[in-house]
Amino acid sequence: LQALAERARPGFRIGAAVALGPLASDAEYAREFVGNFGALTPENAMKPQFLSPQRGVYTFEEADAILATAESKGMTVHGHTIAFTEAMPRWMQELPTGSAKDRRASADALLDYLTTVVTHFRGRLASLDVVNEPFDLDQGTSLQENVWYRTFGPGYPAIVSRAVHDADPDVRQFINENGADVPGERQDALLDLARDTNARGGHIDGVGLQSHVYDLETDAISAEDLADTLDLFDEAGLHVRISENDVTDDQGTDDQAEQYATVLATCLDSPTCVSYTTWGVDDRYDWWVDDDGSAQQGHDFLFDEGHPTPAYKAMTRAL
Numbered sequence: 001l002q003a004l005a006e007r008a009r010p011g012f013r014i015g016a017a018v019a020l021g022p023l024a025s026d027a028e029y030a031r032e033f034v035g036n037f038g039a040l041t042p043e044n045a046m047k048p049q050f051l052s053p054q055r056g057v058y059t060f061e062e063a064d065a066i067l068a069t070a071e072s073k074g075m076t077v078h079g080h081t082i083a084f085t086e087a088m089p090r091w092m093q094e095l096p097t098g099s100a101k102d103r104r105a106s107a108d109a110l111l112d113y114l115t116t117v118v119t120h121f122r123g124r125l126a127s128l129d130v131v132n133e134p135f136d137l138d139q140g141t142s143l144q145e146n147v148w149y150r151t152f153g154p155g156y157p158a159i160v161s162r163a164v165h166d167a168d169p170d171v172r173q174f175i176n177e178n179g180a181d182v183p184g185e186r187q188d189a190l191l192d193l194a195r196d197t198n199a200r201g202g203h204i205d206g207v208g209l210q211s212h213v214y215d216l217e218t219d220a221i222s223a224e225d226l227a228d229t230l231d232l233f234d235e236a237g238l239h240v241r242i243s244e245n246d247v248t249d250d251q252g253t254d255d256q257a258e259q260y261a262t263v264l265a266t267c268l269d270s271p272t273c274v275s276y277t278t279w280g281v282d283d284r285y286d287w288w289v290d291d292d293g294s295a296q297q298g299h300d301f302l303f304d305e306g307h308p309t310p311a312y313k314a315m316t317r318a319l
């Protein structure tokens, strides 16, 4: 895929989210991944809960091993993520913020974490989600009141962005969100947040549109809607990454394949859309737990047990 993308639009990167486990132990997965992608996002290894399970303790080994693979194969790396409500270790979530004195102490702890991490990876990340999923779940448009918010107030993304810039001035900064891939209130809120962050001295280069399509009937992304979306961010001088595209489907149908191809082709067509990343590689590692507690295997990705899926083939035709 990367070779086709490079021909279609020189410099354009197609990436995938990866985990160290299969990358290190499954030669077929490693071949599928290395043979097709020019960029990677560590799926979990750079989340705060994994990088700093206890306060002052840092576990960089897994992320470093993933980055070493990327570096040895000439892939660019997208870092994921600094401020993310859902992926904080307990010590971070529970920092007291009740009094001004508490907030000074939690500010020190949070910024110490941020600076340690960004300094550790400095020079190795092309881009970084400085804030991930800022808004209330299920289509909300208000900021989640996580420990960053409680410590710094509603302007916290600018504090995060400036501190990241101080530690690594070259990394491209993104705010990443779900449910903002098509026009609507949530998308407007994301645009406002990016602008407001930069008005407060932040260094946001653009937004990540996760583009998870969990239900083709209700949340398919049309070419028209995505093109309008890219125009909107373009007018604001912001870049867009398609950051986590995957399309849930029980069977691996043609509709799924077409949805993958539509998102990729529309991104490729617009200079505002600087990269495309899919959130997985092979269905072999695609499991979820259903409402009744039973584990299910999905047919969501571009490979299934080592074989390219219809979605993969549709992507190659879109390039």
Ligand code: XIL
Pocket: 043, 044, 132, 133, 210, 244
């Ligand atoms: C998901 C990973 O894919 C899972 O392995 C993990 O158990 C939970 O997180 N939006 C994001 C990603 O920004 O960090 C999430 O990743 C998927 C939704």
